Amino acid sequence: MVNNTKHVKEPLVHLTRRLNVSPLFAWLIRIGAFILSILVCCIVSCILSPKVNFGSFFKYLFEGAFGSSKLVTTLLRDLAIYLILALAVTPCFQMRYWNIGGEGQAMMGAFGCSLVIANTAGKMPVWATIALSFAAALVMSVLWAVIPALFKAKWNTNETLLTLMFNYIAVCLGAFLIKKVEPKGTGILAFKEGTLSSLGVSDFWIIFLVAAVMTVFMYVYQKYSKHGYEISVVGESPNTARYVGINTKKVVIRTLLLCGLISGVAGYLLVSVKDSSFLSDSTTQSTVAGRGFTAVLISWLAHFHPLAMALTSFLVVFINRGATQVGNMARLGNSYAGMMVGIFFFFIIATEFFINFQIHFRAKAPAVPKEDRPAPAPEEPKPAEPGRE
C-alpha cells in the first residue's frame, strides 16, 4: 500500500526547446502579449491615478497616437526614425556582434553634422553646407562604429561594453561642442540656416522616404546579397564561416561600416531635418534621446526582419505617444510614458520565451487515493503566462 520505491522528485515544470515554430503561432503570441501589455498598463494607470479609468485610458491612448492628422504624421515620422536606427544595428546583431552603440553612432552623426553647420552656415552656399554636413555625419558615425569593430576583429575586445562606453563618450563630445560654440547658450544649438529643413522641405516626407528606401534595401541586402549570406553564416556559426573561407574579420568591419553609414544618416536627419538643433547632455536629454537603445530592442523583437521592424517600431511609438498623452491628461508627468514603455518591453521580451520553449508540466500522478500519496503535492496552479492566448 505504501509506496516503497524511493520517490524521486520530478520537477514541476520541464522545458524543452521548440523546433519549427510556425510563424502564425509566434505572431499570435506576440499579438496576445501586446494586448496584455496594454491592459496591464491600463490597470497600473488606473491604480496610480484617480483621474484615469478604463475608458479614458484608451481614449487618451488613441488620441495621443492618432488624434489628428498632424499627430499621425508625427507618429509616422518618429516610427521612421526608430526604424532607421534599428535597421542600422540589425546586421550587427545578425552576426552576433552586440553593438549597443547605435545611440552613440547616431549621436556622432548628429555631432558631425552640427559641427559643420555651426562653422559654415552663412559662410558658404547652403548646398555646400548641406553636402558637407551630410558627409561629416557619415564620417563621424562610421568612425564610431568601426573603431570598436577593429578592436573586436583584432583582439576580440568585448564589443558590448566598448560600444556602451562609446555612447557616453559621444554624448560628452556633443556637450563639448555645444559649450564651445555657445558658451553662454541654453545648452541647445539651434540652427537657422544650413539645414535641410531651412529650405522648407517637409521633414515628414524626407524621413519617411529614407526609412522606406532603407527598409527595402536592408531586406534585399539580408536576403539576396552575398554579404547578407556571409553575415548570417558568421552569426550562426563562426567555425562554419571559417571552414567555408569567409574572412570573419572582414565581414565584421564591413558590416559595422554599413551600420555606421545608416546611423550617420539617422543622426543627420535628426539634426538637419527633424529638430534643426543639436542637444547633448548626459544628465538630461540629447538629440538621439535614447532612441538608439530603443532601436536595439526594436530590432531584436522583430527577429532582425526589416518589415517586422516597421511593425515593432510602430508599436513602440504608439505606446510612447499614447502614454505621453495619458500622462499629460492625468497630470502624471513626463516619465510616466517611460514607465509604460518599460512594461510593454517586458511583455514583448517574454514572448520570446513562449515562442522558443515548450513548457511541460509534471504528468498527473497515477490514480492513487489521495491519503496514500507519499507527499502532499497538490497540483500547483500554473504560473502566470503572459502572452499565451
Added chain:
Amino acid sequence: MIVTIITQAIRFGIVFLYGSTGEILIEKAGHLNLGIPGIMCLGGVGGCMGAYWAFRGGAPAAVVVLLAVFMAMLFGGLGGLLYGVFTITMRCNQNVTGLSLTTFGAGVLGFWGTQMGDQGILFARPSSYAFTPSLFFGSSTPNNWFTTIFMSHGVLVYLGIVFAVLVSLVLKKTRIGLSLRAVGENPAAADAAGIPVVRYKYVSCILGAAIAGVGGAFYLLDCTRGSLEYVIDAMGWLAVALVIFSLWRSDISILGSFIFGFLYILPRYIEGVGLAEKEILKVIPYAATALVLIVISFFNKKETQPPASLGLPYFREDR
C-alpha cells in the same frame, strides 16, 4: 580646498561603488545586467520611502537608516528578481532585458518624483537627521584633514566599502565564491560538477541588484542631501563602467570608485577653465574604461578577462 575635493570624491564615488559591487556579483554569475541604472533608480525610490516613513514615525536615526537600506534593497532586489526571471528562467536576451529594466526604472523614479513634486523637501530632513551626520567616531574626534577625509562621512559610505570588501572576500576566498565564478565561466561544467547553477544565478542577480539599489538611495539621501534628482541612471552607467575599469574585482573598485568620483566632481571645483573644457573632463571615466577594455583584450591574460560566459543564456539541454 583639496581636502573638500577628496572628501566629496569619496562620497560620490561610493554611489559608483555600490552599483559596481552589485554588478560585479551579477556579472560573475555570467549575467551582464545593463539594468543596473534602472535598478539604482528603483533603489532610490525605495530608500527615500523607507527613510521618510521611519522619520515620520519618529524612529531613531539608526532605524531610519536601517529601514531606508532595507527598502532600497527590497526595491532593487525586486528589480533583480525581475531581471533574473527573464534572463535565467526564461533565457531572454540579457542586453535587451537590461535596457528595458533601465527604461522602466528611470521611468518609475521620474514618475514617483513628479508625484512627490513640491514635497521633495520631505527627504531633506531625514537626510540631515540620519544620513549625512558623521558617525560617533567622527563627531568626537578633532577636526583635521585626516578626520575630514576619512571619518566625516555618513554611515552609508562605510557600508558601501564593507559591501565591496565582503563581496571581494566571498568571491576570492570562499567555496561559494569559487562556485559562483565557475557558474559565470562555464555553467555547463559547473552544472556537471553538481553546483546548482540556477540557484547561484538567482541569488547573485537578486543580491547584486539589492546592493546596487542601496547606491541609488545613498545618492538621493546623502550626496544630494535629500533633494530629488534624476541623474541616477547616468551614475548607473558609470557604475557599469567601473566594473570593467576595476577588472571585475570589487576590492580594486574601491580605489576605482574614488577615481571616478574625483573625475565626476572635479569640474565643479576647477576654476579658470572654460565650460567646454569641463565637459571634456567628463569623458575621462568612460574613455579610461574603454582603454582598460582594449588593453585587457590586448594582453589577453586569463585573470583580467570578463567571465567567459558573460551574456550567454544557459540551457542545460542545449549542446
